[in-house]
Amino acid sequence: MTFIGLAPHLLTIWRNESLYRRAVWRCRCKSGACKRAPTADLPGGRWSVCPYGILRGRHFQTCMAIWRAAQVSPISDWPTGWPAWVVGGVLAIDDAIKKIRSDAAKG
Secondary structure: OOHHHHHHHHHHHHHOHHHHHHHOOOOOOOOOOOOOOOOOOEOOEOOOOOHHHHHHOHHHHHHHHHHHHHHHOOOOOOOOOOOHHHHHHHHHHHHHHHHHHHHHHHO
């Protein structure tokens, strides 16, 4: 699955990471290098690598930082002045956050 497809699941885990680490998948990795595949049931189905490592990785962290900055001020040269992986990642995060907010508003 691509980052775009994983974004909603990553954000679900990111929002509740301490709960997932405590009660579901107890990996104690601290960086994007973790290759352990979860044996527990996490959002997004079967993972081939640890999602906590992805959350600490450069791709996710960069996309989240740019998404947060875009909430405050327009981003210079957006989107044509940015690499495709950044644009795709930020748009995936934006879509996932909109869906999470929409679902929460519905109850």
